[in-house]
Amino acid sequence: LSFGAVALxxxxxxxxxxxxxxxxxxxxxxxxxxxxxxxxxKVVSKAEGRVRSLVDVVPGPRALELAAxxxxxxxxxxxxxxxxxxxxxxxxxxxxxxxxxxxxxxxAGVDRSNTEPDCVVLLPENPDGSARAxxxxxxxxxxxxxxxxxxxxMGQAEVAIGVAGLEVLDDWRGRHDGGGRELAATHIAxxxxxxSAADLARRKDSAEPAVRLRGLERFVxxxxxxxxAALVRARGLDLFR
Amino acid sequence: LSFGAVALxxxxxxxxxxxxxxxxxxxxxxxxxxxxxxxxxKVVSKAEGRVRSLVDVVPGPRALELAAxxxxxxxxxxxxxxxxxxxxxxxxxxxxxxxxxxxxxxxAGVDRSNTEPDCVVLLPENPDGSARAxxxxxxxxxxxxxxxxxxxxMGQAEVAIGVAGLEVLDDWRGRHDGGGRELAATHIAxxxxxxSAADLARRKDSAEPAVRLRGLERFVxxxxxxxxAALVRARGLDLFR
Numbered sequence: 001l002s003f004g005a006v007a008l009x010x011x012x013x014x015x016x017x018x019x020x021x022x023x024x025x026x027x028x029x030x031x032x033x034x035x036x037x038x039x040x041x042k043v044v045s046k047a048e049g050r051v052r053s054l055v056d057v058v059p060g061p062r063a064l065e066l067a068a069x070x071x072x073x074x075x076x077x078x079x080x081x082x083x084x085x086x087x088x089x090x091x092x093x094x095x096x097x098x099x100x101x102x103x104x105x106x107x108a109g110v111d112r113s114n115t116e117p118d119c120v121v122l123l124p125e126n127p128d129g130s131a132r133a134x135x136x137x138x139x140x141x142x143x144x145x146x147x148x149x150x151x152x153x154m155g156q157a158e159v160a161i162g163v164a165g166l167e168v169l170d171d172w173r174g175r176h177d178g179g180g181r182e183l184a185a186t187h188i189a190x191x192x193x194x195x196s197a198a199d200l201a202r203r204k205d206s207a208e209p210a211v212r213l214r215g216l217e218r219f220v221x222x223x224x225x226x227x228x229a230a231l232v233r234a235r236g237l238d239l240f241r
Numbered sequence: 242l243s244f245g246a247v248a249l250x251x252x253x254x255x256x257x258x259x260x261x262x263x264x265x266x267x268x269x270x271x272x273x274x275x276x277x278x279x280x281x282x283k284v285v286s287k288a289e290g291r292v293r294s295l296v297d298v299v300p301g302p303r304a305l306e307l308a309a310x311x312x313x314x315x316x317x318x319x320x321x322x323x324x325x326x327x328x329x330x331x332x333x334x335x336x337x338x339x340x341x342x343x344x345x346x347x348x349a350g351v352d353r354s355n356t357e358p359d360c361v362v363l364l365p366e367n368p369d370g371s372a373r374a375x376x377x378x379x380x381x382x383x384x385x386x387x388x389x390x391x392x393x394x395m396g397q398a399e400v401a402i403g404v405a406g407l408e409v410l411d412d413w414r415g416r417h418d419g420g421g422r423e424l425a426a427t428h429i430a431x432x433x434x435x436x437s438a439a440d441l442a443r444r445k446d447s448a449e450p451a452v453r454l455r456g457l458e459r460f461v462x463x464x465x466x467x468x469x470a471a472l473v474r475a476r477g478l479d480l481f482r
Binding site for chain 2: 063104151168186188230231233
């Protein structure tokens with residue numbers, strides 16, 4: 001088996017209301033039905049107008065309190081709280097939150113990099129929906145990605161926050177190895193692994209938000225599939241609280 | 242940017258004392274100094290004799306107690322406890338442990354699949370050392386991998402447990418995006434992403450333990466580098482306890 005990853009040439013700065021699928025197609029790279037296009041969420045969020053000016057944000061008492069402990073901009077903290085269902089942990093360096101989608105990540109995915117001054121980029125409202133719309137327009141599988149920290153490992157890895165047309169979890173329960181033993185890895189997080197693979201093909205500072213993965217057709221579906229929602233651990237199944 | 246992933250043709254069943262590097266080279270795939278070879282730990286462990294027969298394992302009281310709650314083989318549980326520094330969480334389904342290396346994973350990495358009946362495969366004693374030895378013999382960067390669950394996401398993803406010759410964490414602190422803002426992802430877990438990418442190029446049941454990644458030369462070092470030890474979160478920095 002083999003696959004290849006190629007970053008699409010840079011696309012112009014994306015603004016609210018832009019037709020992102022058209023911009024990606026204009027990059028001039030061939031997309032086959034069996035390809036997987038991984039797209040950094042930031043361009044999706046920007047096209048969808050999920051950018052918030054901090055000028056309009058009035059921090060409440062909790063934001064002021066949390067900001068004081070970490071030398072943070074209280075308006076940024078308020079924007080984070082507005083996107084969070086729950087603050088899972090607050091340290092001086094980072095607010096780990098559960099987003100409304102169920103993702104657990106730093107600052108509820110609210111990000112100050114790659115934006116206008118005094119603006120933050122939010123996660124898409126419905127990343128699986130965004131992925132489905134892109135899939136319909138592009139005709140290939142789509143994974144929308146973000147960089148998440150991990151509870152027990154240093155560094156961030158790119159994960160899938162929206163998926164359409166790709167198997168998300170490859171279920172190996174009941175399948176066996178050569179020796180007839182059940183396999184230890186029972187659900188392989190294919191979509192997260194695709195997101196991580198794509199991240200290796202682009203430089204963060206190069207305005208290359210999209211990477212095409214070719215050779216993963218055995219995971220490509222003829223329908224949208226369950227989406228990244230299938231990667232969310234239900235609150236009660238959290239391995240750590 | 243782009244890269245490609247190719248699974249090496251299958252290698253024969255590995256036994257204790259086998260020269261794994263020679264078996265991998267005999268697979269007949271070209272390995273350049275700028276390539277990254279990702280190797281599933283199981284063949285490394287087997288070559289190093291890190292296989293334990295459960296016939297010789299006498300479960301102690303704690304193993305018997307933990308086994309009773311989960312309908313598990315108490316000898317397997319004892320083998321897990323023998324590899325664990327700490328049981329981080331015990332549920333009916335799984336024992337999440339911190340291994341002696343500092344990795345947090347299910348069953349301390351002690352695995353019953355792909356082994357002889359009544360045997361378990363342990364993690365290598367010193368996976369970074371194993372990776373360094375393979376790098377010296379193969380002349381390319383080496384990542385030894387295993388499938389780990391994640392605290393907040395469903396499914397397992399392949400991660401790096403031993404690394405030689407590859408940048409492990411790409412440090413972006415202080416680097417800036419086009420707009421002059423600091424980047425949100427400050428340490429990209431390159432080695433984990435390489436492990437995940439490689440996993441997409443092989444089938445779990447196909448006895449293809451090794452995958453060559455070509456095109457990642459910007460992360461390849463001219464020395465062993467810090468190894469996967471750099472991916473271990475110090476106990477006090479755990480995002481969740």
